[in-house]
Amino acid sequence: MEHIVIIGNGISGITAARHIRKQSDRRITVISSESDHFFSRTALMYVYMGHMKWDHLKPYEDWFWEKNRIQLKNAYVSQVQPEINQLTFSSGEIMLYDKLIIATGSSYNKFGWKGQDLDGVQGMVTKQDLELLEENTKNCRRAVIVGGGLIGSELAEMLSTRKIPVTFLVRETSFWNGVLPPGESEIINNHIREHHIDLRLSSNLKEILSDENGRVKGVIVEETGEEIACDLVGLTAGVSPNISFLKDSGIELDKGVKVNRSLQTNYENIYAIGDCAEQHEGIGDRKSVEAVWYTGRMMGEVVAQTICGNPMKYNPGHWFNSAKFFDIEYQTYGWVFPEPRDGEAHFHWQHEDGQKCITINYQEESRKFVGINTFGIRMRHETFDTWLTEERSVDYVIENLKQANFDPEFYDTYEAEIQQSFNKHQPVAQ
Amino acid sequence: MENNMSLTGDVSTSLSISQKLAVFLGMAGLFILTLASFNINFPNRTLWLYTTLAAIGIGVIWFAQATYANKTEGIKNDHIWFKSITNGGVLGWIAGLVLTGFYIVLYFYPEYLGLNAEGENTGIIAFFDPLSKLLSGNPASQWFVYGTLYTIAILSFGIKFIWKYRHNKYERLRTFSVMFFQLSFAFLIPEFMQRLNSDNFSLPYYDLKNIWPLNYYNFEQYRVDSMINAGDIGIAMLLFGIASIFIITPILTYKYGKRWYCSWVCGCGGLAETAGDPFRQLSDKSQSAWKIERWVVHSVVVFVVLMTTAVIYSYLGEDGKYWLNRTSFLIGVAVLLTSVFALVMIFKRNEFQKDAKFGAIGYLAIILSLIGFHFLSGEGKVFLFEAEALRSTYGVLIGAIFSGVIGTGFYPVFGNRVWCRFGCPMAAILGFQQRLFSRFRITTNGGSASLAEIVLRIARWG
Numbered sequence: 001m002e003h004i005v006i007i008g009n010g011i012s013g014i015t016a017a018r019h020i021r022k023q024s025d026r027r028i029t030v031i032s033s034e035s036d037h038f039f040s041r042t043a044l045m046y047v048y049m050g051h052m053k054w055d056h057l058k059p060y061e062d063w064f065w066e067k068n069r070i071q072l073k074n075a076y077v078s079q080v081q082p083e084i085n086q087l088t089f090s091s092g093e094i095m096l097y098d099k100l101i102i103a104t105g106s107s108y109n110k111f112g113w114k115g116q117d118l119d120g121v122q123g124m125v126t127k128q129d130l131e132l133l134e135e136n137t138k139n140c141r142r143a144v145i146v147g148g149g150l151i152g153s154e155l156a157e158m159l160s161t162r163k164i165p166v167t168f169l170v171r172e173t174s175f176w177n178g179v180l181p182p183g184e185s186e187i188i189n190n191h192i193r194e195h196h197i198d199l200r201l202s203s204n205l206k207e208i209l210s211d212e213n214g215r216v217k218g219v220i221v222e223e224t225g226e227e228i229a230c231d232l233v234g235l236t237a238g239v240s241p242n243i244s245f246l247k248d249s250g251i252e253l254d255k256g257v258k259v260n261r262s263l264q265t266n267y268e269n270i271y272a273i274g275d276c277a278e279q280h281e282g283i284g285d286r287k288s289v290e291a292v293w294y295t296g297r298m299m300g301e302v303v304a305q306t307i308c309g310n311p312m313k314y315n316p317g318h319w320f321n322s323a324k325f326f327d328i329e330y331q332t333y334g335w336v337f338p339e340p341r342d343g344e345a346h347f348h349w350q351h352e353d354g355q356k357c358i359t360i361n362y363q364e365e366s367r368k369f370v371g372i373n374t375f376g377i378r379m380r381h382e383t384f385d386t387w388l389t390e391e392r393s394v395d396y397v398i399e400n401l402k403q404a405n406f407d408p409e410f411y412d413t414y415e416a417e418i419q420q421s422f423n424k425h426q427p428v429a430q
Numbered sequence: 431m432e433n434n435m436s437l438t439g440d441v442s443t444s445l446s447i448s449q450k451l452a453v454f455l456g457m458a459g460l461f462i463l464t465l466a467s468f469n470i471n472f473p474n475r476t477l478w479l480y481t482t483l484a485a486i487g488i489g490v491i492w493f494a495q496a497t498y499a500n501k502t503e504g505i506k507n508d509h510i511w512f513k514s515i516t517n518g519g520v521l522g523w524i525a526g527l528v529l530t531g532f533y534i535v536l537y538f539y540p541e542y543l544g545l546n547a548e549g550e551n552t553g554i555i556a557f558f559d560p561l562s563k564l565l566s567g568n569p570a571s572q573w574f575v576y577g578t579l580y581t582i583a584i585l586s587f588g589i590k591f592i593w594k595y596r597h598n599k600y601e602r603l604r605t606f607s608v609m610f611f612q613l614s615f616a617f618l619i620p621e622f623m624q625r626l627n628s629d630n631f632s633l634p635y636y637d638l639k640n641i642w643p644l645n646y647y648n649f650e651q652y653r654v655d656s657m658i659n660a661g662d663i664g665i666a667m668l669l670f671g672i673a674s675i676f677i678i679t680p681i682l683t684y685k686y687g688k689r690w691y692c693s694w695v696c697g698c699g700g701l702a703e704t705a706g707d708p709f710r711q712l713s714d715k716s717q718s719a720w721k722i723e724r725w726v727v728h729s730v731v732v733f734v735v736l737m738t739t740a741v742i743y744s745y746l747g748e749d750g751k752y753w754l755n756r757t758s759f760l761i762g763v764a765v766l767l768t769s770v771f772a773l774v775m776i777f778k779r780n781e782f783q784k785d786a787k788f789g790a791i792g793y794l795a796i797i798l799s800l801i802g803f804h805f806l807s808g809e810g811k812v813f814l815f816e817a818e819a820l821r822s823t824y825g826v827l828i829g830a831i832f833s834g835v836i837g838t839g840f841y842p843v844f845g846n847r848v849w850c851r852f853g854c855p856m857a858a859i860l861g862f863q864q865r866l867f868s869r870f871r872i873t874t875n876g877g878s879a880s881l882a883e884i885v886l887r888i889a890r891w892g
């Protein structure tokens with residue numbers, strides 16, 4: 001029987017395994033060195049904050065795997081030899097495969113800072129990171145977080161629930177403004193500060209200082225030379241694919257594992273999916289490596305189809321994403337860049353409470369709707385997906401905004417206000 | 431990793447000064463109630479009673495204020511799995527045992543609360559006399575004590591809930607609604623109605639928002655007789671009771687889904703969502719729990735249908751008083767059930783795939799029993815049992831033990847929705863109606879499965 005081996009038990013690897021099982025009887029093995037069972041990485045923070053227990057992160061009960069004949073193996077793969085279809089584990093043990101799916105996810109970046117390997121310096125990506133954080137925050141007087149993005153903001157929120165003072169070093173001039181337009185970024189700046197986080201914009205980490213026991217005792221800020229005393233340094237300056245174990249395997253690598261639209265590597269029987277996969281070219285305006293949950297799931301489904309004999313191309317559709325910065329929900333559908341690109345314009349509306357806003361990006365000439373960001377207002381994914389496919393105009397979108405609202409019933413609605421603001425901002429189109 | 435919190439020197443989970451004072455105030459109120467049950471004599475009872483009740487209510491509200499007022503809006507579940515009271519730990523178990531003990535005394539040993547069949551009540555029941563006399567003119571009963579505490583719990587924890595969820599208008603309105611229905615329909619109106627009663631006019635105690643099968647006792651002979659004898663008002667109440675389940679409920683469920691009742695009106699849901707809110711995360715979400723739920727709740731439905739049928743059957747046709755006779759009643763029940771069953775099987779087979787088994791078994795059980803009623807009854811017996819025995823068994827098993835002792839007493843151990851999920855026949859019937867024909871559907875948004883999963887983890891049932 002054909003043996004399909006999947007390295008990585010995250011959302012992408014597990015989705016692949018489940019869908020292969022749904023459609024076939026092949027032998028399936030899923031390997032991970034992180035945890036025995038699949039868990040929801042996006043909810044890791046809730047365990048630290050006490051909203052959930054570890055077991056709640058597991059979407060499937062433990063009996064599920066055996067019942068579905070998905071073999072689990074807790075081990076680290078240290079080498080892949082595509083020529084002989086063989087894996088070697090760090091224990092020296094080997095395993096043969098017929099088809100291999102690489103779904104190894106990513107780890108947090110370290111940019112060679114002095115002191116980056118000291119005790120008390122860590123990222124927030126894995127189960128082990130979570131356990132380490134529990135250790136490292138015993139009697140923690142101050143934490144410094146380096147790198148402003150979604151994970152950094154989550155870490156700041158986590159620490160603040162334990163009443164640990166946080167200094168947040170962010171390289172950009174305003175939070176996440178490489179992704180968000182200025183008005184939105186400003187809302188997040190304010191919101192983070194409202195939670196008593198010491199947010200330092202335009203601040204780079206210069207080095208991490210060690211005490212006599214090899215533990216962190218502080219950091220130095222590049223710009224000001226200021227020394228900040230702390231017991232924990234959180235590194236959240238982005239993630240990159242886990243591919244070091246593939247270095248000399250012959251599998252084509254760059255930032256991640258290079259794959260074509262069928263998610264195949266340069267070896268016909270080896271695929272890569274999820275965070276660790278890199279498209280030869282970004283699809284549409286998407287980046288070539290995308291570290292988001294739902295694309296991992298989509299890739300898992302696609303690869304399962306292909307392996308089960310219905311070759312399929314990966315087609316992620318219109319870009320969307322959602323996240324939460326402390327209490328403010330953020331959603332995006334289609335493309336909104338920090339600055340409008342050539343020929344594009346932004347319409348920005350902000351509620352007076354400073355917690356809600358939307359930005360709509362559209363083409364000036366054709367008035368085609370390109371994308372929307374919302375903060376504090378929930379929109380319906382399906383509606384925007386349809387509008388993007390139908391290439392609706394910005395005027396249509398504004399006019400029908402109500403249809404897309406996904407806030408719970410009885411919430412205040414802002415469509416009228418948004419429409420008014422839009423009409424004022426837009427002298428009637430000629 | 432999950433249990434080393436107390437060793438960390440971490441201060442974030444401990445209570446602030448005002449929270450501690452609030453807890454103290456509330457506990458002081460409960461303590462005085464306890465003293466009252468031991469027949470301590472309070473000089474100015476009226477004053478003591480109101481002070482005590484106020485202390486409990488204000489304690490809860492103060493605690494809420496101290497907990498949420500200085501936090502930004504948004505869902506706040508920090509540390510629920512660290513605290514012994516909310517994570518099913520020792521404190522949770524102790525609270526569960528105390529509550530359970532209270533229910534056992536209330537249902538089975540009310541004499542310990544001071545109920546006295548021969549003369550005046552004493553203890554905690556007598557302690558509540560001033561309020562009862564103020565409302566209905568009668569001395570208090572153990573049910574009045576319970577009703578008062580229940581209402582205070584819903585009102586004060588309702589305010590806490592609103593504070594916690596103040597960013598969410600739906601939750602705010604819903605909670606107001608539940609508080610309103612509890613205070614007026616469940617508590618004040620029935621008390622006031624007692625004042626209408628006189629020697630030749632008497633209405634049964636009727637919480638109008640309580641719908642059969644939740645008020646499984648509604649069609650017992652003494653109630654039906656008393657409504658019939660009370661003339662137009664009584665008949666109207668009787669008809670309302672029948673219309674509630676057969677007409678009003680389906681219409682509202684069609685429009686809004688079953689939550690119109692479970693989350694906006696029902697007192698059990700009301701308590702679960704207010705006082706029970708801190709324990710929602712304890713609900714068992716495993717697949718095996720789900721299977722047990724299906725079996726148990728369907729059995730309760732069958733049980734309550736049979737019990738009610740038997741009870742009504744037992745007093746029909748005894749004299750010419752009732753318009754319905756035994757045979758036509760049985761045939762009526764059989765026809766109704768058969769048509770529902772047939773319609774589902776014909777039009778909604780696919781939607782009910784998984785539950786068809788339960789439906790079929792339940793249907794068969796009921797029909798066979800009806801036939802049994804018809805042929806095997808005689809001499810004050812229905813079928814082989816006394817209807818009264820069935821009724822009191824249901825009352826004890828379901829009405830008292832399941833909904834009270836386990837359903838509410840064990841909030842801190844099994845979560846706040848045990849009764850609603852596993853035991854409540856009303857929720858099962860509404861759920862059935864919802865799946866059968868409601869316009870309402872629970873919707874999720876797009877591919878952000880991670881979020882949806884998280885939301886579901888802590889989300890409401892029903």
Ligand SMILES: Cc1cc2nc3c(=O)[nH]c(=O)nc-3n(C[C@H](O)[C@H](O)[C@H](O)COP(=O)(O)OP(=O)(O)OC[C@H]3O[C@@H](n4cnc5c(N)ncnc54)[C@H](O)[C@@H]3O)c2cc1C
Pocket residue numbers: 007008009010011012013031032033034035041042043044045075076077078103104105106124125126151154242245273274275276290291292293294296322323880
């Ligand atoms: C804190 C946090 C919050 C996030 N929140 C969101 C969010 O809200 N929304 C969103 O869309 N995305 C979010 N993400 C990103 C999202 O979690 C990832 O995109 C997704 O989990 C990637 O899944 P994956 O299956 O590709 O890899 P992973 O989940 O990383 O799984 C890969 C597994 O492979 C194992 N592995 C790697 N190499 C080897 C080897 N050589 N041998 C054996 N095992 C190996 C790893 O240990 C790991 O267990 C978040 C990420 C983090 C860290």
